[in-house]
Amino acid sequence: MKATIYDVAREAGVSIATVSNAIRGKGKISPKKREEILEIVERLQYQPSMIASALTGKRTYTLGLLVPDISNPFFGEIARAVEERGQQLGYSVIICSTDNKDERVERYISLLEQKSVDGIIIGTGISDASLLERLSSRSVPVAMIARDLPSADVHKVVIDDYLGGVLAARHLLELGHRRFGVISEKHNRERIRGFCETVERSGQALSPCGIRIFGDDDQIQDGGRAAAELLELEARPTALFCCNDMSATGALRAAKARGLAVPRDISIVSFDNTILSEVCDPPMTTIAQPMEEMGRLVVDALLQELGDGGAKQRFVLQPELLVRGSTAAFVPEEQKNA
Amino acid sequence: MKATIYDVAREAGVSIATVSNAIRGKGKISPKKREEILEIVERLQYQPSMIASALTGKRTYTLGLLVPDISNPFFGEIARAVEERGQQLGYSVIICSTDNKDERVERYISLLEQKSVDGIIIGTGISDASLLERLSSRSVPVAMIARDLPSADVHKVVIDDYLGGVLAARHLLELGHRRFGVISEKHNRERIRGFCETVERSGQALSPCGIRIFGDDDQIQDGGRAAAELLELEARPTALFCCNDMSATGALRAAKARGLAVPRDISIVSFDNTILSEVCDPPMTTIAQPMEEMGRLVVDALLQELGDGGAKQRFVLQPELLVRGSTAAFVPEEQKNA
Numbered sequence: 001m002k003a004t005i006y007d008v009a010r011e012a013g014v015s016i017a018t019v020s021n022a023i024r025g026k027g028k029i030s031p032k033k034r035e036e037i038l039e040i041v042e043r044l045q046y047q048p049s050m051i052a053s054a055l056t057g058k059r060t061y062t063l064g065l066l067v068p069d070i071s072n073p074f075f076g077e078i079a080r081a082v083e084e085r086g087q088q089l090g091y092s093v094i095i096c097s098t099d100n101k102d103e104r105v106e107r108y109i110s111l112l113e114q115k116s117v118d119g120i121i122i123g124t125g126i127s128d129a130s131l132l133e134r135l136s137s138r139s140v141p142v143a144m145i146a147r148d149l150p151s152a153d154v155h156k157v158v159i160d161d162y163l164g165g166v167l168a169a170r171h172l173l174e175l176g177h178r179r180f181g182v183i184s185e186k187h188n189r190e191r192i193r194g195f196c197e198t199v200e201r202s203g204q205a206l207s208p209c210g211i212r213i214f215g216d217d218d219q220i221q222d223g224g225r226a227a228a229e230l231l232e233l234e235a236r237p238t239a240l241f242c243c244n245d246m247s248a249t250g251a252l253r254a255a256k257a258r259g260l261a262v263p264r265d266i267s268i269v270s271f272d273n274t275i276l277s278e279v280c281d282p283p284m285t286t287i288a289q290p291m292e293e294m295g296r297l298v299v300d301a302l303l304q305e306l307g308d309g310g311a312k313q314r315f316v317l318q319p320e321l322l323v324r325g326s327t328a329a330f331v332p333e334e335q336k337n338a
Numbered sequence: 339m340k341a342t343i344y345d346v347a348r349e350a351g352v353s354i355a356t357v358s359n360a361i362r363g364k365g366k367i368s369p370k371k372r373e374e375i376l377e378i379v380e381r382l383q384y385q386p387s388m389i390a391s392a393l394t395g396k397r398t399y400t401l402g403l404l405v406p407d408i409s410n411p412f413f414g415e416i417a418r419a420v421e422e423r424g425q426q427l428g429y430s431v432i433i434c435s436t437d438n439k440d441e442r443v444e445r446y447i448s449l450l451e452q453k454s455v456d457g458i459i460i461g462t463g464i465s466d467a468s469l470l471e472r473l474s475s476r477s478v479p480v481a482m483i484a485r486d487l488p489s490a491d492v493h494k495v496v497i498d499d500y501l502g503g504v505l506a507a508r509h510l511l512e513l514g515h516r517r518f519g520v521i522s523e524k525h526n527r528e529r530i531r532g533f534c535e536t537v538e539r540s541g542q543a544l545s546p547c548g549i550r551i552f553g554d555d556d557q558i559q560d561g562g563r564a565a566a567e568l569l570e571l572e573a574r575p576t577a578l579f580c581c582n583d584m585s586a587t588g589a590l591r592a593a594k595a596r597g598l599a600v601p602r603d604i605s606i607v608s609f610d611n612t613i614l615s616e617v618c619d620p621p622m623t624t625i626a627q628p629m630e631e632m633g634r635l636v637v638d639a640l641l642q643e644l645g646d647g648g649a650k651q652r653f654v655l656q657p658e659l660l661v662r663g664s665t666a667a668f669v670p671e672e673q674k675n676a
Contacts, residue, residue, distance in 0.1 A: 079435060
């Protein structure tokens with residue numbers, strides 16, 4: 001017969017709450033007592049994943065997911081991955097979209113708590129420090145996906161954004177480009193840093209990076225506007241690095257509207273690898289994020305905390321360069337018509 | 339001072355529940371008494387929208403939205419429109435995605451009820467008749483968006499799907515096409531009917547429509563597979579009508595993979611007008627759905643029911659033909675190289 005938390009408690013001569021605390025590393029227990037309890041847990045092969053329900057009987061088997069914009073295919077695909085993994089493990093998922101409005105973040109987090117979700121996954125940028133602190137200290141486990149916040153003590157599943165920027169820059173440098181434009185929403189500083197530092201370190205004589213940061217209300221339109229500005233510069237870039245597929249789609253449009261051919265006249269690298277980068281014309285060279293794996297990992301991290309209350313985990317996944325049709329070797333203007 | 343339901347009740351000499359019933363047309367009240375109460379409501383300029391909260395004090399200011407696949411940009415944009423309108427009116431929106439799995443529909447509807455939403459918006463196909471009946475009889479108001487079910491007594495915001503099919507067929511007939519393929523998921527019978535009946539009625543000698551119905555697990559892939567089958571036919575279609583942007587994107591890919599140029603060798607009309615139809619190559623001629631208006635109307639219908647318990651409403655919006663680059667006049671094979 002399978003051991004229960006009561007078997008462990010009886011054997012150790014403590015309450016089940018103490019067993020739970022010992023396993024989760026919480027509460028005031030002497031190190032000696034804790035070790036003793038954990039030995040019994042191991043000997044009886046007690047599965048700690050049953051603790052939470054045994055203790056509280058209150059699990060709702062519901063997870064909340066907060067995203068900045070559900071009409072951005074990146075978050076649509078993240079939501080699908082979270083939903084899929086949740087269902088595999090018996091959890092329903094409730095999605096809330098803040099539509100890029102900061103003031104809705106806290107409202108939705110409170111709402112999800114009121115609705116008694118077992119865990120909250122946040123894919124939205126949070127700038128309010130006090131909100132952050134309150135988040136870390138909540139009783140409901142919290143995890144962040146696709147957005148990083150070093151100061152928050154919560155599970156995190158992110159990609160190496162800096163590396164993503166490096167990969168984009170290396171690809172364009174190898175193609176012979178020397179004048180670059182960067183288009184990014186405000187959240188993606190690491191991608192820009194990776195890109196710009198790689199360009200600077202390449203030892204080439206470079207024009208300064210033209211960097212345009214936009215809001216995030218309509219990213220396709222914002223990306224297009226930013227690209228139009230860069231393409232009007234006297235020494236216009238021969239390659240653009242866009243922080244996501246939506247802004248890259250806008251940049252592509254802006255380039256075409258100016259009569260520039262992609263990649264002949266200008267190369268574009270995007271970020272994400274959503275469906276947008278596949279269907280656009282030409283298909284976009286992009287830095288791919290492993291969205292399915294990210295969704296899986298974030299659900300697993302939350303459920304593991306629910307099960308055994310383990311330490312906060314931070315996963316940093318590797319982005320990959322996917323070369324498609326929007327990038328090509330730089331050809332100086334005077335050689336184009338030769 | 340603004341009149342309250344208590345003022346009306348006092349004046350009419352009835353309970354506030356009776357006032358509420360009179361306004362909502364429910365409960366056992368004589369027609370004469372009802373008229374008397376409504377006259378007082380009017381005279382005191384009482385705003386019935388305050389009834390629900392006055393009576394129950396239980397409103398949660400939360401709406402639930404159920405969609406089949408949140409990674410389909412159509413539902414991403416519908417979700418955004420619902421969220422936007424909800425927030426304008428003080429309501430938060432909880433989104434659930436069934437990922438095209440029928441068995442998740444009922445689970446999510448129950449979940450939304452448990453979470454005490456004030457209303458549920460359903461954009462998912464429901465085939466189970468008994469589920470439908472239970473839905474109509476629930477205490478929480480229900481509305482359907484983008485999916486119709488004649489037998490369900492709930493609010494509905496749909497488009498004239500039949501007309502959409504007609505518009506697509508007319509456009510292709512005017513371009514001189516005579517051999518057509520139709521690619522559709524199972525939910526879109528009216529679009530197919532509108533298309534095929536228009537083709538049949540055109541008086542032209544027509545090859546029979548080649549119709550391919552696919553599941554809805556991966557619509558891009560399914561659409562591509564269906565298109566590949568149609569394009570292998572000996573008398574292959576010179577024009578395709580795809581039931582949504584996702585399957586059209588797959589069809590576009592399949593055509594290119596066979597070395598066919600769009601629209602030179604084959605024309606494609608899609609349906610929805612999501613971002614996918616804008617960014618693909620060539621940009622897709624599509625039957626546009628007014629997604630923003632649909633989201634607004636469905637929220638308004640639900641909130642109106644919450645306010646004054648009015649009758650179920652059914653809105654049928656008009657789709658529009660948007661001509662882009664994926665359709666062109668039919669040119670017989672022998673004239674192409676002339």
